[in-house]
Amino acid sequence: MTADRILSWTPKAVVFDCDGTLMDTERHWVEARRLVLREYGVTPDEEFSERAKGIHYTDCGRLLAETAGRPELADKMTDQLLESFRSLVAEDPVTSPGAAALVALVHEFAPLAVASNCPRDVVETCLDTAGLLLYFDHVVVPGEGMRPKPHPDVYLAAARATGTDPAACLAVEDSLVGVQSAVRAGMRVVGVGPRPDEESLALTDLWVDTLEDPRLLAWGESRPPIPEGRAAARVVPPRDAPAGGPTRPRGASPGAGGA
Template structure:
């Protein structure tokens, strides 16, 4: 990792993932998968949660059906998965530690967008309930022309809408699938969450356990004056263990 590529830099735009990055919804996805599978008499196989993390919900539904040995139920399971997830989120929308503070600070010095594999109405409902939606100029989700993560499309579209080049854009992500998408888009990446292993960490510039880590808070607090002098000094790259 080259942490100073983030910590000594002011991005032209910041694009956040939603699930597990801004909103604490991963437990809802896990519960929704379990509920949906149990409706059909199946239980998740070992390691299923990790294999499903970050996938577009339609791909997750197909994965569920395939691992249950009933691939023909993919579309049906996808519908049940999404229904369970929406109900769980409506009951308990929770922001991740430090997410609110970082978004509020970042909105003072850069245009913000969300790039998510979730349906738009789910993302906007979550962020709206949390009081964060107003800080984002754009919410980008897969559609007919934009492929889901790990394709780079949602990140490329978000940077374009923010008026920034991908190389001048920061992606904030928690999943390997999302990090792959941001890396393929050519962005600098801040990864967040429990240590995911070397394979994932090798793709990011900085990994933090949560967005309320002191180095993240300090970086955000000093960006406004740094914005005035962007480009006045070369970026120092320091390899950190």
């Protein structure tokens, strides 16, 4: 890893993954997959869990169907997966440790976007519930010819949406699939999570156990703020914005930056 490529650098834009990065929802995906497979008499093993992490939900539906020996039910199992996941998130929406503080810091010096493999309504609902959605200028998800991670499409679209060269963007990711997507888009990458695999470690510039890592927070605090003229076009939300705050990123339409 080359941590100095991050800690001595000010990106022109920062693009966050949502699941497992900003929101502690990976456990909800794990449970949703388990619940769907249980209906077909299957218990997921560790190999299945690794294959499923970070992939697009339609690909996960196909994987569930193959694992259950019912490939013809891929569409049905995808719908079951999303229904279970939405229910679990609604019951327990939790931000990842350090996510709120880091987003508020980074918002001071760079435009922010989200690039996710999840449906747009899931991403926006999660972030809005957590009081984070108002910090983001764009939410980008696959669709309309935009391929999911690990393809680079969502990260390239996020860079375009912020008017930034991908090489000047920082991506923040928690899965190998997401790291591959960001690297293929040409971005520098911070990885986050307690148990990174070797390939993810090799591809990222800096890996932290959580977004509460003191190095990352000190980096965010030390970056120069957005110039005054540029800041005038951006509404800075209060640091203590309530969870029930604005439901749309600043100046963005419902489809801003996405598919």
